[in-house]
Amino acid sequence: MAAVPKAETSKWKMVSCDPDKCTGCTVCEYICSLTKDKVFSAQKSRIRTMRLHPLVNISIACRLCSPAPCVTACPRDALKQSEQTGVIIIDDDKCDGCSWCIEACDYGAITLHPELKKVRICDLCEGDPKCVKWCPEEALDFTTKDILAQKARIAVTKKLFKESIEVAGIKT
């Protein structure tokens, strides 16, 4: 059996939301539940939005923590993390819906499927997340933590060097 090469965790791609762009429209929830369960249902969505205040909106899906607290918390070893993609793989035969993983997740990225009574976590739609595709605001990104850090660096640099950029007419 050929060994699957282990990817660096920094190369794992995840669904990340830019709160500045997120409008709280929940289109991500609609498309997620439709893709995974063929129905519209917020409870069945693997990504959830949170509007704490009209000015404070975000969508949250699995952050691919490593090591993943949900995996550690599962008393039945029903969860394991793919070394290749970082996705949390759920063994439905072992999962009994006890929800220790839900408590262990700091981001609320795990939900209990209301009918199956098994937990559900974003699986990145086999590398083509539908929520990212359908987000009308392009607030969702399918990217690595490295690239997220890079984007932040670009943003802060633009801010720091605003004057020079304007003077030199640099296109950014």
Add this chain to the structure above:
Amino acid sequence: MLGYAGRILHVDLSSGKIWTESLKEELARKYIGGIGLGMRLLLDHSRPGADPFSPENPLVVATGPLSGTMVPTGGNGHAFVSKSPQTFAMGEAKSHGHFGTAMKRAGYDAIIFYGKAEKPVYLWVDDDAVQIMDAKHLWGKSPQETEDAIRNELKDFYIRVASIGPAGEKLVRIACIINDRTRAAGRCGLGAVMGSKNLKAIAIRGSKDVKVPNQDRLLELVKIQHERMKGPAARKYRTLGTPENVLVLQKLAAMPTNNFTRATFDGAEKISGEYLNERFVAKIIGCSSCAMRCEHIAVVPEGPYKGTTTRVEYEPLWAMGPNCGVGNLDAILKGMDLGNYYGVDTISIGGIVGFAMDLYEHGIIGKEETGGLELNFGNHEAMLEMIKRISLREGLGDVLAEGVKLAAEKIGKDAPNYAVHIKGVEMTGYDIRGLKTAALGYAVSFRGADHNRHGAYGPDVAGKVNRFKAEKGRGKLVKETEDLYTIIDSLIVCKFSRGTYFEGFKDLAALYSAVTGIEMTPEDLRVAGERINNLGRLFNIREDLTRRDDTLPWKIMNVPIPDEGVAKGSFVSQEELDLLLDDYYEVRGWTKDGIPLVEKLKEVGMEDLIYIVKDKLEPKPSKKKAEKKEE
């Protein structure tokens, strides 16, 4: 019949009895949902002549077939319907946000409230479990405080709440029903109907699936709408939002100022959409399923109202701005925030304050009545104080809380001439003295003064017709947009998305069919729009409204626009109004008195409601004739 939840929830607040009934396909197909379904349910469950505040007047809230689905802007709407305490006729008001989504997910197309609770209550709908809860501790709270308190006590942040504020409790006739903090079913005073039932709030948790028959077909349509919503058809709402209207209407001299004294406002730039976006708008958010996003959240950056955070739209901005002569945007935003806090229609509250200012300037009321307030146009502090007094029925506010029409009758003298309303509902921000297609649309609107029942300002503002002229043909223009807008309000999709349905009924029928599995042709849907407009008319005829009520405010018909420029001298004469009404009634298939003919009702499949018009179409022989017969 997917898309629909297939159930109607009945709640008798007097007896505490709660039951459900299945939604019949014929009813769904004929009246679609939203206002159409709600209006039919109201008609069927009420008796003629019932006082709007009596337990006999039911309050209906309905979602549309698209609610709970991913159809852009369609997923979230809900409509309240009841006999309006302002018009004593058909009252309806829609709202968006997330409440309608939750209601559909809980499994209801409509909820009908009957009777009156003995004490303050709220309804807690947790899917199939429905309970009437004590609301004593919520009485007096704002809608925002109520929403927070209910989410806290039921321990679920995703519960959606629609509630009334202190104004609704005090039966202020312009009270609204607010959901998701800033979204209001604003017009027609339906919040006061809710208050009259001692119903503080409706809280919903919905966790059921919403299914569609063919997801690929639906997604294809959704994709098309998403693309269109990113394009020019929705540009206005994505960028400046409706406050863009300020400079547009200013240029046309169609922006009512100082309670329709003038048609331009000197400080327009400082309250424009451009200025607002640059200085105040902190974020633009969207409702459930929306691919446009329009909700401009403004924050006052400094000064005495620093930190005030509110949703902003043109209409309330106009009502508390130019209509009250106020050019201070900080104060206007504070006014909107207060309106939401007390739970009043932020258009009508500006209309009432402007009316009171007009009376004060003309000496019809003085400091004695205002309790010392100098209620001149432009005094924004006095305006904010009056918003509070009206909302809480304090002092002069008690009379004004009746709305301009009833208040003017109580105040007497020349006051009715300054009451700018149609059928009892305060005017909105278009000076229809120089927008004559719109003037017709406003006059015939079944829910009173309203730009959203017909959108007939469109051809006027765009220059497609001579807006200063009343002529034949306008009736057809008004009828066509009315029928379309009625479907928009029944499906429910957002009016702001109207431009993205390039093919009108065809696009909307495709969405309806894809969601429900009921094949609906564009023509079927158009007829449904016509049917629902006739329904509004029939309800009003049942409540004894006549052609006499299809009229315009005194100022619109008697005071020409005084501003120098394009619109100077324009007004709508009785002769012009009559011409417009005759033309419209004819196109509608109604008599000269505005009564739908039996043939028309048969044509649109309303044979069951012919009884409403029968006596009026065939008047009983007059006394004189009867006497003659006896001879």
